Amino acid sequence: MPHSPAGSPVPRRRLGAHGPEVPVLGLGSWNTWDRMSMSDAVALIRDALAHGVELFDVAHYDMGPHAENARTDLIFGQAIREAGVAREDYLLCGKLWLWEYPKKGFAEQLAVSLDRIGTDRADLVVVGDYFGELDVPAVVGDVAEQIAAGRFTAWGVNNWSAGDVWRARRFAAEQGLTPPTFAQLKYSPARRTVPEGEPFAELFADGLAMQASDVLEGGILAGNLHPQRKIGADPGNIRDRIRAAHPLVARVAAEFDATPAQVCIAFCLANPTVATVLFGASRLGQWHDNLDALNLLTRHGSALRTALSAAWSDHDTANPAGSGA
Template sequence: MTTSTTGTARIPTRPIGTSGLEASVLSLGSWHTYDRMDFSDAVEMVSFAAEHGVTLFDVGVYGVRGMQPPPLTDVLFSAIVRAARLRREDYLLSEKLWLEGYGDDGFRPQLEHALFRVGSDYADLVILGDLRRDDLDLRELVLDLASLTEAGLIRAWGVNNWSAANIQALLDVAAAEGVAGPQIAQLKYSVSRRSIPDGDPFARLFEQGLTMQASDVMEGGILAGNIAPTREVGRDPGSVRERIVQTVPGLRALAAEFDTTPAQLAVAFTLTHPAVTTTLFGASRLEQVRQNLEAVDLVSRIGAETLRARVEPFWVDRDVVDPAGP
């Protein structure tokens, strides 16, 4: 882990797998984020995040041509970083690639369209979406991504919520072909959902150099105290969301004991996992970013082992969700 101390205090960075890239321990995501914000507020928020060391920004094309209203959060991001006067070399861009759009021409048409929308010549990282197809040739997939790397369109790639077995298959294919395999797995990880990232199947992957991007760490805002979110919330593996809601008062009490907030406690917990490169969060207010940045210090203040032990009662998907993944 490295920390820059030049000027404004900046959060640390950690390696993205074995790629040679490093990302800030917190990354800012854009799931219909910027299209819900005043533009000036979005520029201020992104500027503040970058100034304090957030280097990884996650965007994606969340919609299809002709959709009404049109999906614009990634397009807005291209204007936001220009207005914030961020140079392209000052940040890492993470794009989504959807397997539903993977066909005879590979990922290239989809990626070029996404890069056109976001105003960049390349993505530092691409994350493949959930695997819902059984007709994919993993060797062709790995070689296609290798060709995008060779063309300078991407620098590293990873997967979102793939099973341990399928990730191992990708790693094996990449090793056999002499090309780079997946470097990072984006996984649901929170004080409530720990079975997959903390299980043995993924531990074996982490031993091979794979790292993790923790996502959905607030359970759609529930763990921050919003027990009845009005916006769309992610999938509910194991159907444990109601049990998660029931743990909120206890989590709130523990946060008060540590003189912090439930949201900060939730973020800090994810950073205690030794394989976590970065924790992805969405924010539509500057104060949310400020609070999450402050959560980084909680790990050293409380201690990783103590923090993990004290939140263990809130682990609700234990023995419910298969640790091997979907």
């Protein structure tokens, strides 16, 4: 199955009622850019842009469980410059962490993270990673200050409960501020309870969009059952269940003449609430393989979702209302 040729742009969807149009695929940052040579990173960026994929999720991992002094954002900044890409020709999605908020405020975090990449603004940010009580009005107000300062134009959330997202959207509407327009959620054939549950379904009906992350569970669903690198958190402690689901994913992939990675990406995009799927790639061939998920989606999207129904692994461990509920 050949990958889509340059000049055939990846389809686009709106990232929520208040967000921009984005490609349905985006390249994430955690352990992406630091797993390849600089020349390969430059080639990957150029090839992604040639296919209309100009969305890059890039974060500075420096606090809470992510206090690891990662260099992936520095490498991305160098690679995008060496690729000769003008700032207006790509979309940068950054992160604002709540682990040490408000001690480490958003202005301070952005000043550091943007400087490391080598730019003065993002386009989008994801505000996330907290457990416990959240001062929602303060967060919405602080985000609004950064929007007014020209640091970014739209924002989303990660690891928020559906209730807190509602509170943020309502407070923003009351105050005439920019509401969160998307939720970055772990979503895959194995993790479905939160993204497909009724609490978030009501938000999606209200104009929120989903940005699907961890769609390959750090590579486990693609066949790397015991990744040696650090991967995302494991809500519900279901990694062993997800490993056990991989043979089903592989069997379905074989039935559809596809790879496990392709069926996972196509599964997510067959859900119309998903605006974009984030994934990492450490080599150009892997990027091309994932790109072919769009051909699979066009031909077999709904059938794939039915075939993968038994891979659902968090139906009895996750709260449909999401983190912090």
